Amino acid sequence: MASANRPIGAKLAAAAAVVLLASGCATPELAKIGEASKEAAIAPAPAEAAGVAGLPTLPVASTAKPAAATPAAKKPPVAAELPTTPSPAPPAKAASAGKSPDRDKDKEKQKQKQKDKAEDKGSPRAQAELARLINEAEVALTENRLDAAESQFSAIIRVDPTNMAARMGMAEVHLAAGHDSIAVPLFTELSAVTELRARALQGKGIGLLRTGDRAGALAALSEAVKHDPGMWRAWNGLGFLHDLNREWGESEQAYRQALARNPPSAVVHNNYGYSLLMQQRYTEAAVQFRQALKTDPTFGPARANLRLAHAWQGDYTDAIAGAPQDEVGFALNDVGYIAMLRGDYDVAESYFLRAIQVSPAYLEKTRKNLDEVKTRKARQ
Secondary structure (H helix, E strand, C coil): CCCCCCCCCCCHHHHHHCCCCCCCCCCCCCCCCCCCCCCCCCCCCCCCCCCCCCCCCCCCCCCCCCCCCCCHHHHCCCCCCCCCCCCCCCCHHHCCCCHHHHHEEEEEEHCCCCCCCCHCCCCHHHHHHHHHHHHHHHHHCCCCHHHHHHHHHHHHHHHCCCCCCHHHHHHHHHCCCCCCCHHHHHHHHCCCCCHHHHHHHHHHHHHHHHHHCHHHHHHHHHHHHHHHHCHHHHHHHHHHHHHHHHHHHHHHHHHHHHHHHHCCCEEEHHHHHHHHHCCHHHHHHHHHHHHHHHHHHCCCHHHHHHHHHHHHHHCCHHHHCCCCHHHHHHHHHHHHHHHHCCHHHHHHHHHHHHHHHHHHHHHHHHHHHHHHHHHHHHHC
16 A cells, blocks of 8 residues: 555555566466475485395304213214314305305396386387476466476476476476575576576576666576577566666667567566556556556556556546455555645545545554645645
């Protein structure tokens, strides 16, 4: 909710935020992301079982002397009597060479097992199954089912730690989940792979942007679109960066590039509209917000920003028309605040009073706005 001590739109941080879609397909992004596991995604493959049997126990020669025959027994001497100190049994032949036949056999089995596994992994059937699993994981990622996507990518990586598609997918999962400290290093590593460089730089740049590293984000995103101009999320991020620096010409160009690559993006239309709103180009901004809602009628940030665009043009009635019941209090307060900034104090006061009646939960903040507008009226 806007208040008297902060700029309009502050409560609508999501409106200008870089909202991400994990895959590069032309599907509208979701503003709200699901919770994903915080565990590290790319784990080393589990070690194969050793499968090596213990060394065989060699026969041990006894050094004990046999008990002497007692006179009472009066047994005749035995011709084949054991020697007093028996000779040790000869060691097994394999021992003299320092090797174990069983151990060698296990090693051969292990090598054959690894060879068979590698051949199976490279078979057409195995490759087709792997492609199917990756596609399912990508779909889950696109649909924002981050837990499912993470689980599937992790399973693929356990079987094949070098699978670049799965590693990229896991990096995108962490980015979508807001785990930027995990995602950025993963993208940095993947950017060394030529065929993945553009997408990896895009992800890295977005992660750096969200952590506040504007210089790093600018470098990564610029490099991404240089390698592949089709990286529309990178263009969207560049537009947001230029907005932060109030570089309106550059931001507009970036948003237009993003829309040229992915026209049905509610997020890009919304961000472009928000940029125009900050430039006081309210009519043009409203066009972008409407386009965002045409693409995704459920996209809340665009709906809220469209209200602001109407209010800044003095269309107060249109600004609150159709507001969902749970947003009426916000709408009345925000429209009243804009009316106050435009000098329409009577209108602003009436909207603040209505907001208090509709949403008592926001009574304190709205009362501050009401006190402010009364103060301004008294100064006239």
